[in-house]
Amino acid sequence: MKFWTRPTANYLKLNTDGVFLPNFSFGGAAGVIRDSHSQFQACFAARQASISSPEHIELVAMQKGLHLVNALQLRSVTIESDCLMAVQAVNALACDLSPLAALVHVIRSLVNRPKIFCIPHGRIGLASKVFDQLQEGLRHAAAILTTWLGRKNLSIRASWES
Numbered sequence: 001m002k003f004w005t006r007p008t009a010n011y012l013k014l015n016t017d018g019v020f021l022p023n024f025s026f027g028g029a030a031g032v033i034r035d036s037h038s039q040f041q042a043c044f045a046a047r048q049a050s051i052s053s054p055e056h057i058e059l060v061a062m063q064k065g066l067h068l069v070n071a072l073q074l075r076s077v078t079i080e081s082d083c084l085m086a087v088q089a090v091n092a093l094a095c096d097l098s099p100l101a102a103l104v105h106v107i108r109s110l111v112n113r114p115k116i117f118c119i120p121h122g123r124i125g126l127a128s129k130v131f132d133q134l135q136e137g138l139r140h141a142a143a144i145l146t147t148w149l150g151r152k153n154l155s156i157r158a159s160w161e162s
Helices: 054-071 084-091 101-110 126-149
Strands: 012-020 026-035 040-049 077-081 115-118
Touching (some): 084 101
Parallel strands (some): 077 115
């Protein structure tokens, strides 16, 4: 069994993952950002329509994660994905002529600060671990919002509704 590894000191780590079922035209993308002390920083989860392949949703997850990194103005971020093909497409020096080239180009343009690192392909159970981290992150966010807003019984729920 493999475990999440901490980023280098003073770095953050964004773990992204995507879920795709060939019988449906949508997928799910999620990510969790933690610091070098394993402390939750931020997370996202989204339903995405018009998904064509597992690589497609993995690239969408990277893109959404990088948008979150940029929106939060984070620096020194390492990004991990369990999709070797997506990581290779983003890191490739050659021009991408695949059907996902436009998405790869957008991701490359967002990666001017962080560097994409790859988790070896076939890492079993990473999707479950990322979604467990996401769920824990949402609970943490709800606790912070409850304190900040001074409300009781505040709940945050994830939904697949558009």
